Amino acid sequence: MFDPATFIFQLFWMILIFSMFIPFMRSASVKSSREALLRSIEKKRGSRVITLIHRQEAVNFFGLSMRRFIDIEDSEEVLRAIKMTPDDMPIDFIIHTPGGLVLAAEQIARALKKHKGKVTVFVPHYAMSGGTLIAIAADEIVMDENAVLGPLDPQIGQYPAASILNVVKEKDINKVDDQTLILADISKKAIAQMKEFVTELLKDKFGFEKAQELADKLCSGYWTHDYPLTVEEVKKFGLNVSTEVPDEIYTLMNLYKQTEQRRPSVQYIPISYRKSEREK
Template sequence: MMDIGTFIFQIFWMLFVLSMFVPFLRSFNLKGTRMAMIRDLENKRKSRVITLIHRQEAMSFFGLKMNRFIDIEDSEEVLRAIKMTPDDMPIDFIIHTPGGLVLAAEQIARALKNHKGKVTVFVPHYAMSGGTLIALSADEIVMDENAVLGPLDPQIGQYPAASILSVLERKDKNSIDDETMILADISKKAIEQMKKFVRELLVEKMDEEKAEELANKLCTGTWTHDYPITIEEAQELGLKVNSNMPEEIYSLMNLYKQTEQRRPSVQYIPLPYRKSEKNND
């Protein structure tokens, strides 16, 4: 006959094993829901839908957090998806990212630019730095009314390239150390390379003079790197931007919410309200 201690131990062990599998099952179900929603959007728009969404995520069972950025693995997957898309099929690219590796962002942007079908980039919340570079490759950019893009000024280590170059203008070269001079040389090259690529993305969408002016504004440190470029400012800059965001994209973004913490910092009743309902209260 089983004693009470052994019984409690077995129950504890079963609960432990179950707790290990629950996250896997939950993740599997969530991925399936996302894919079904992407498929519905593709059927509705007759397009290939590709998402590039970076959120803070929990790792395994330890509750550790990791921040995601655009990397080479992202560019490999996106290039693979574009390769599998017929030339005449439109691509809808949904992006939500703080930016990331320049090489990876450029690869994605170039592949989208070279796609013969129409490319639409959707920005439901924000696409900063490398995300903005990808958005510039599109035939059309669709932003939420409160979404933002960002500047494209290169960063060298922890410093903006434009700020490093400004040291050469403010100080006598004989009083500048060798490391700063080396960083300034790298900064100059990085800015010129970025300007050249941005011009290539823009020249088919506007005249050369306007493309040159906009590339210079975006890449040379006009603003801080985290400056938010709103939809109104993007339109003033000459970008083809509108706010015709499909409701399905908002629903899809709800499936990428960050892992809940013990004390959530934002709470609300997750239901859409009609104006008449609030007036009747």
């Protein structure tokens, strides 16, 4: 005999189980699309393509969000990819990040600098802090005309190292607590270490004195840490910068969009209205 209650109960469980698998199926499909596009770019440019893309994405069927930063796991994977690349093969490094762990960013930057083939870093939107450190290690930086890099001044906890030093400098030391003095000591070392590393990255391009001058400007707290360094400003530094970002990289970024768990803030008809592209 047909039991409606049993049928509804079974249907409920079938829907629940199916809904648990949908995100995994979608994730596998997106991953496959990303890999196919990366391979297409590699064939077109004859290079090894490595991506370091941090976007807040929804994970699993509960729709929980996760924000990513440069960490040791990232540096391990990048170093492994570089190790698997022939010395004379160009590397195209696509980066989109707010920054992250200094140690990890320095490892990646140092490895890219040592690579004998040409290294091109593509910045479709932004590469701040540690992302900028990686970008300046490249032979060429290719930025979207509206993309930005950022300053390299170290951050100690939630405060800029340069600001901590200013407190100790401007205030009677007898009125400064021990914790602030300890932070000031760490800040002094952090700024000196970052300047030394940036100078080492840039000295082959500019010579020691100019590299040291640029390192001082980037690392000394001349700007706030989130100050956007535009294409025009980066070119003034003397770095090799262009704005010819391949269309495939923008397509790739579309495959990293956050899943739509809520009403999107930005909407538009996703087709190009440029006359040259409409005629294709």
